[in-house]
Amino acid sequence: MADIVQSENTYPLGVSRPDLAVQDLPTPEEVFKVRRIGPRELIQFAIGPSLIALGISIGSGEWLLGPLNVGQYGFVGVGWIITVSALLQTFYNVECARYVVATGEVPVVGWGRVPPGWFFWVPASVFLIIFAFIAGGWAASAGQGVYALVHGRVAGSGDAEEPRIYAILLLVLVFAITAAARRISRALELANWVMVVSILVGLLIIDIVIVPGRIWWDGISGFFTPAAPPDGISATQLGALAGFTALASGLNWYVMGHYRDKGYGMGHRAGYLAGMRGERKQLLASGVTFPDDEKNRGLWRRWYRLLLTDMWGVFFVGAMLGMLLPTILMTRAVEISGDTPTQANVPTFVADVLKGEYGSFIFYIALLMGVLILFSTQLGIFEAMVRVTTDASHASSSRLRARIEGDPRKFYYPFMLVLLVVISVIIHLALPVGLVQWSANMSNLGALIYPFLLMYLNSKLPRPARPHWWHYVILVLNFLFFGFFFINFIADFVGDPLVTF
Known part of the structure; x- marks a missing residue:
């Protein structure tokens, strides 16, 4: 990418951050280096950031919290929460990515343009992301799956330490993947292409072979059947399920920065995080937007x-x-088993049951699916915590930029090693799924805050990029839906929940 020469023409947006430089949007063909964007080029080049988000989402919510709640309480009264959450979160993701594509700034940097300014919102947002995800429940759960693959059995009460060691080794593997990359986002995309396709195709084949048609119908219809939550389930459990159904509810913005690194829109002008093997690339400390003319x-x-x-x-x-x-x-x-999963055994419950019914082969296939699912989450979340902190630090501190000589990798990789050590300690402190439920409800806290920050920023974009009025309504619905579950979580934590079923 050629160095950017800032134009005298700038676009003011928000407070406490430099005005945006103004340049023409690139064409998709220019960015992806193709003659035209047809179906093949769409799949090969343009699709990507959603796969990283999907790789994260399929882990904690889809493999752990969804099966845990459905396994204990059934589909009716649970399924519609999954559907509403997925719809609201996808709308929210689009609005977060709108800002990235229009300005080339990742959300954690954009929040610094919202009053009172970067000195509050940038460190607060980094803290919230770290606080929500550093618990490492996704890593500990993946370690349980690896233990079962190695030993051919589920870890018992006396086997707690070895799964944690595997979890730490998987964190090291994440470091290795990013270190070996030329362009970190591209490495994550390729890894998730392999894992997500393998996961969905593998699960589809297993379900076609094992699951009767009536259960398929119960599952599909449960997604669209409005009903009161089942007796015995808590709003805190439902809040965790809602928070992690599609990604991370109000904190989904932490993944949307990959649209910048993919080169979507003005992201192509702003630069990207290169890997250790990649050549050093310019990463702008402030964003770039486009003029309001017919071409753009x-x-x-x-x-x-x-x-x-x-x-x-x-x-x-x-x-x-x-x-x-x-x-x-x-x-x-x-x-088959006549039993229900618990927080302690949900990562390996299905594989253990299928082993007794269908033999070792299906046991290992189900375990492999579980490990891939949880590792894809581990890969995305661990890298995202490092990425958000790096982007925020690089954009906010001219002193840091001078110290690292304008090369974000000199901050990115040392910080990743520090985070690896911290998570390795924390995963010894609680059951994996309990840690995941904590993270999910912290994600719902984000829904009380960031929809309004997003409305402020997107309303000030160049006119062609601004949302329609109904987009703001949907952002308010995100606030109401996920925010309720967080408030209930706090009420439950300090005393009695707001509602009981």
């Missing part, structure tokens, strides 16, 4: 259609399939 209005519509295709065609469809396939498999396992 047409280009914006093209980029926005690509964004909608990536989010609705890949992320939403994949998230719904990713929830349906594991939950109907869990329902079949509960039917």
Whole structure:
């Protein structure tokens, strides 16, 4: 990418951050280096950020919390919460990505333009992301799956330490993947292409072979059947399920920065995080936007259609399939065993039941699916915590930029090693699924805050990029739906929940 020469023409947006430089939007063909964007080019080059988000989403919500709740309480009264959550989160993702595509700034940097300014919102947002996800429940759960693969049995009460060691080794593997990359986002995309396709195809085959048609129907119809939550389930459990159904409710913005690194819209002008093997690339500390003229209005519509295709065609469809396939498999396992999963055994419950019914082969296949699912989440979340902190630090501190000589990698990789050590300690402190439920409800806290920050920013974008009025209504619905579950979580934590079933 050629160095950017800032124009005298700038665009003011918000407070406490430099005005945006103004340049023409690039064409998709220019960014992806193709003659035209047809179906093949769409799949090969344009689709990508949604896969990283989908790889994260299929883990904690779809493999752990969804099957746990459905396995204990059934589909009716639970399924519609999954559907509403997936719809609201996909709309929210599009609005977060709108800002990235229009300005080349990742959300954690954009929040610094909202009053009172970067000195409050940037560190607060980094803290919230770290606080929500550093618990490492996704890593600990993956370690349980690896233990079962190695030993051919589920870890017992006396085997707690070895799964944690495997979890730490998987964190090291994440570091290795990013270190070996030329372009970190591209490495994550390719890894998730392999894992997500393998997961969905593998689960589909297992479900077709094992799950009766009536359970398929119960699962699909449960997604669209409005009903009161089942007796005995808590609003805190439902809040965790809602928060992690598609991704991370109000904190989904932490993944949307990949649209910058993919080169969507003005992201192509802003730069990207290179890997250790990649050549050093310029990463702008402040964003770039486009003029409101006929040429750029047409280009914006093209980029926005690509964004909608990536989010609705890949992320939403994949998230719904990713929830349906594991939950109907869990329902079949509960039917076979006559037992229900618990927080302690849900990562390996299905594989253990299928081993007794169908033999070791299906046991290992189910375990492998579980490990891939949880590792894809581990890969995305661990890298995202490092990425958000790096982007925020690089954009906010001229002193840091001077110290690292303008090369974000000199901050990115050391911080990743520090985070690896911290998570390795924390995963010894609680059951994996309990840690995941904590993270999910912290994600719902984000829904009380960031929809309003997003409305402020997007309303000030160049006119062609601004949302329609009904987009703001949907952002308010995100606030109401996920925010209720967080408030209930706090009420439950300090005393009595707001509602009981």
